[in-house]
Amino acid sequence: MAAKTKTGKCFLVGAGPGDLGLVTLRAKECIEQAGVIVYDYLSNPEMLKWAPETAEIIYAGKRAGAHTLTQDEINALLIEKARAGKQVVRLKGGDPFVFGRGAEEAQMLAAAHVPFVVVPGITSAIAGPAYAGIPVTHRGKNSHVTFFTGHENPEKSETSIDFRALAQLGGTQVMLMGVERIESIAREMLANGMRSDMPVALIRWATTGRQETLVGNLGNIAERVAEKEFAAPAVAVFGDVVTMRDELNWFEHQSLSGKRIVVTRSRAQAGVLSEQLRALGADVIELPTIRIEPPSDLRAFAELVQDAHAYDWIVFTSPNGVTAFFDLFYKLYDDTRELGGARIAAIGPATAQRIKDFHLKVDLQPEEFVAESIVREFRKQGGVENLRILLARAEKARDLLPKELSALGAIVDEGFAYRTVPETRDDSGARRRLLEEGADLITFTSSSTVENFLALGLSWPEKMQVASIGPVTSKTARDRGLTVAVEARRHDIPGLVDAVCKFFLGKIDDERR
């Protein structure tokens, strides 16, 4: 008899308003453990990097007018995947139960007897105004807030918003959806007795580097929206609290506010650079350019790993090499001591750190992060004559290291631990954004980031300038025909961030110190 598959669970998860830092810990946990993720237009796709490699990621769309899946299809999909035993994460922008049909999805799951969990999120209705310097309540200005939708359900015969009641109620009123109907909405509000000098603010792409705010009053807001072609997604705030923005607008006044910057990265790398740029207000497009894959001949590498204890030295040249090595090692052995007396060398601090993460000591770490200096260090340590060395590295790496070590008399085995391939997927939509919206600047943190970006063969957005971490990277960029506009004085991430700020501001931002 075939075993019955245990039904999985569906997690209706609030993805917050856009800023990755505004995602709850629970939401992040759900993503990290997901089997299937169904996400929407308004949930920041960058959080998909927290998903396991094995997770199936499905874009449900819902850009106004450009539905990728219909609501019925989404419902059916959630049920089908959960019934197949998957942990299904349904990511919804903001809070799942504030508009956006999350409640309907929950009802449908309940009816289908699919177990579900709701993870509330920070709604754009509150976070949007907050990031525009508008508190939705203030003791001196109001004592209640109303959320309403400007998106009329066309199936309803009468209008679902009671504008007369809204006008009488006063307080702060926050509207989600419906920027495109602002003219008729403002007209209704005025017709029902709201003052024409009532302050109004519209905040689009709130809490992200793309945030823009438009301020006016009920009498002129429609005209301003038309004039600026101010488009969805936006939150609208009606009420006296809007004026507090003059005093409290904090987010839009940062050093890099309004600048769109491309950061090239591989999926697994920590986004330190992105984080620092975002913290200064930049709109960062994290563009994955490469992907780490197992080596073409995994078995050959596994044999070397199995014999690791027979070597005098194991040399690692990248954090990825360390990870690939130990992933295999612990598949073969369950005791670290199986490594025997092999000593460990690491090129570069990140590689050394990854080794320390495995609670192993790094015996040799050259000052400079280049192969040449590893050879020099070995020489200093009395040479390597007749010593057996295992070199764990990427396929197609430079030849120099094994040659030089062999020339010093070592017996060198090269182990190809992984290979890097161009990233062809666009899970986060970063590539689409870059092509549609362009950028002000692209950052390169190594020669390989230059090579990898160019290997994608994307057309170069007009006006996008180049920032490089140092002279070696700049040279590669120039050799490939690029013009380097910014070069960091200190060749590390903080140095690059400083240089980028200087470039845009003409000065270092003192506040940050």
Ligand code: SAH
């Ligand atoms: N559940 C969501 C709202 C879904 S309805 C929440 O709690 O935020 C979709 C509407 O939300 C959009 O039309 C827009 O009005 C608003 N919205 C969501 N994210 C936004 C953002 N980052 N900036 C501005 N408006 C946003």
